[in-house]
């Protein structure tokens with residue numbers, strides 16, 4: 001293999017060398033996540049095919065029951081991460097309580113929180129979906145099983161966050177607080193290869209991404225902001241272009257590369273919006289901020305919020321810095337146009 005190819009594994013090990021006190025636990029954890037991502041990627045690509053194969057009695061060619069992909073992705077993450085001795089517990093968007101490490105396996109010093117399959121309503125239409133993960137150091141006593149306290153840390157305590165997009169190719173993007181790096185899965189040899197080093201989000205948005213069918217349910221300040229981005233003004237590059245996939249990972253990934261703002265505001269139907277603080281908002285916030293952008297609940301930094309419960313929801317405004325700062329001004333009522 002050419003020495004110039006930077007695989008994800010090598011990148012993580014290079015990072016580890018920067019910290020003499022590192023034990024390799026984090027490197028092992030990332031390798032486990034990487035394995036799960038490859039497995040989910042493989043199954044996502046076969047989603048339509050599995051349906052066909054499972055048509056009669058929902059049993060696939062391996063004789064296993066065909067599962068909904070978000071259950072499959074959840075199980076894959078749990079089974080990839082439960083035995084390595086790197087975690088004290090985990091939590092998943094697909095499970096109500098925390099997920100303990102089975103007794104027979106050693107307990108580690110990290111916590112992993114994840115959304116195993118984001119955008120899963122899109123899967124049957126062949127639209128890209130993703131996996132989101134967030135890693136913290138545990139704050140409770142070592143050697144004992146982790147507790148919910150370990151899972152309810154504010155986002156600024158994250159030691160790593162990442163996502164995988166299962167799109168026209170599969171990409172893993174992650175940060176440990178030293179910039180944001182993107183790796184594309186080369187299916188020919190099954191490795192994630194560095195394709196997007198040091199990703200920076202443009203300061204100004206070209207795109208706005210929001211489910212505008214909720215317009216009537218937003219409060220006036222949010223309505224004013226959306227009216228503003230749609231109004232024509234050459235000097236300020238308006239109207240912004242509208243793009244909304246309905247898979248947050250894919251929407252934010254595109255905006256990260258092209259410059260954009262993604263919004264999921266509170267509404268009279270959903271007082272705290274739809275997206276989940278610890279599984280979705282915090283990891284995406286860490287990544288976008290590391291890329292030079294901003295993530296807010298409309299009033300301040302998402303990552304300062306201390307979570308009270310695992311499945312807590314939060315309004316989300318995330319993307320190019322200039323535009324997130326501006327939407328906060330609209331929300332404070334400091335501007336109307």
Ligand code: AHG
Nearest residue numbers: 117118119120121211246247248249
């Ligand atoms: P999930 O599939 O993990 O439940 O998340 C779906 C989320 C997110 O990906 C997306 O941005 C949002 O739901 C779309 O919601 P709307 O259909 O209300 O626009």
Ligand code: MN
Nearest residue numbers: 115117118119
């Ligand atoms: Mn999701």
Ligand code: MN
Nearest residue numbers: 093115117118
């Ligand atoms: Mn999900």
